[in-house]
Amino acid sequence: MVESEVFRALADPTRRAVFERLSQREMSVSELTSGFTISQPAISQHLAALKGAGLVAERREGRNVYYRSDARGLDALAQWVQRYRIFWPGRVEKLKRVLKDMDK
Amino acid sequence: MNDPRESDDTVVVECDLPEPPEQVWRALTEPELVAEWLTADEGANDDTAIECEIIEAQPDRLVRYSWRDVDDRGGADDRSLESIVTFELARTATGGTHLRIIHTAFEQMPALAMAA
Numbered sequence: 484m485v486e487s488e489v490f491r492a493l494a495d496p497t498r499r500a501v502f503e504r505l506s507q508r509e510m511s512v513s514e515l516t517s518g519f520t521i522s523q524p525a526i527s528q529h530l531a532a533l534k535g536a537g538l539v540a541e542r543r544e545g546r547n548v549y550y551r552s553d554a555r556g557l558d559a560l561a562q563w564v565q566r567y568r569i570f571w572p573g574r575v576e577k578l579k580r581v582l583k584d585m586d587k
Numbered sequence: 588m589n590d591p592r593e594s595d596d597t598v599v600v601e602c603d604l605p606e607p608p609e610q611v612w613r614a615l616t617e618p619e620l621v622a623e624w625l626t627a628d629e630g631a632n633d634d635t636a637i638e639c640e641i642i643e644a645q646p647d648r649l650v651r652y653s654w655r656d657v658d659d660r661g662g663a664d665d666r667s668l669e670s671i672v673t674f675e676l677a678r679t680a681t682g683g684t685h686l687r688i689i690h691t692a693f694e695q696m697p698a699l700a701m702a703a
Contacts, residue, residue, distance in 0.1 A: 490668045494693055557595070560692060563668065564598055567690050571600040575688070577624035581614055582606045 489559040492536035497521065498529040502538055502552055509542070509551040596692040604684045608647040608676040611684045615650050615674050616641065639672070650674050654690070668692075 493499050497519070504510070504518060512530065516523045530550055533539035538556035542549045593599050604611055614620045625637070636657040643651035652672045675687040 487668050490670075490692065494669065496693075499693060560596060563670075563692060564595065567598040571598060571688055571690065574625060575600060575602050575686075578614060579602075579604065581620060581624040582604060582610060585606075585610060585614065585620070 488536040489538060489556055490563075492532050492538055493560070495529070495532075497525075498532060501526065501529045502533055505539060505550055506552040506554070509549045511547055511549055515550065598688075598690045600688045600690075602686050603679060604686055605681075606684060607682055608678050608684045611676055611686060612647045612650070615676075616644065642671075648676055 493502060500519070501515065504515060512523060512527060515530075516526045519526060530539060534541065536556060538553055539550050540553045542551070614624070638655040638657060639652040641650060642653050643649065650673075652674075654670045654672045656668045656670075670690060670692045673687075673689040673691075675689070677685045677687075679685050
C-alpha cells in the first residue's frame with residue numbers, strides 16, 4: 484500500500500465520509516447515495532478513487548455490486564500517526580533548547 | 588472553537604514553556620530559528636525531508652503550517668504526503684507559554700456532506 488495514495492484518496496472530505504460510511508456496513512451505490520446530498524455519479528467517482536487506493540473492496544452478486552471499506556488501507560495512516568507521535572516530543576525538546584539560547 | 592483531540596488521523600502534543608508567547612512565536616515563525624529545532628540532527632537516520640509553509644498566522648496566538656513529507660527514496664511528488672500543523676500559544680499564569688501542537692492528516696469533515 485502506497486501511503487500517499489491513501490492520503491490523497493482520503494484528503495477529500497466527501498470521499499472520507501463515503502469511506503467512513505462504508506466502514507459501518509456493506510452498501511450498494513444507491514443505498515450509499517441516499518445518505519448524501521451529492522449525485523450518484525459523484526458517489527461512483529469517489530468509490531473508484533477509494534478502490535484505486537485499496538480502501539474499498541467490492542462484491543458482485545448478480546447485477547448488484549456491494550461496497551465495503553477495507554480496513555487494511557488504514558495501516559498507512561496508523562504508521563503516519565505513529566511516526567509523528569514520536570517526532571513531535573523530540574522536536575519540542577529541541578525547541579526548548581532554542582528558546583533558552585534566545586534568552587542569552 | 589473546535590477542540591481537536593488525538594485520533595486516528597491527529598497527533599496532539601502539549602507542553603508548558605517558561606518563555607513568553609512573544610518569544611515562542613518568534614521561534615515558531617522566524618525561518619532561521621525554526622530551522623534550528625525542526626530539522627533533523629546531523630547524521631540522524633531520517634530519510635524524510637519536510638516542506639512547510641505558513642497558511643494562517645495570528646501573532647503570539649496561533650500559527651498554522653501546511654506540511655509536506657517528502658520521501659527521499661521516492662523523490663518524485665507522488666511520494667509526498669500533505670497535512671496541517673497548528674501551533675496554539677496561550678499565556679500561562681506565570682507569564683510563560685502553554686504550547687499545543689496539533690498535527691492532522693486531514694481537514695475536518697464538513698457536516699454538510701452528510702444528509703443524515
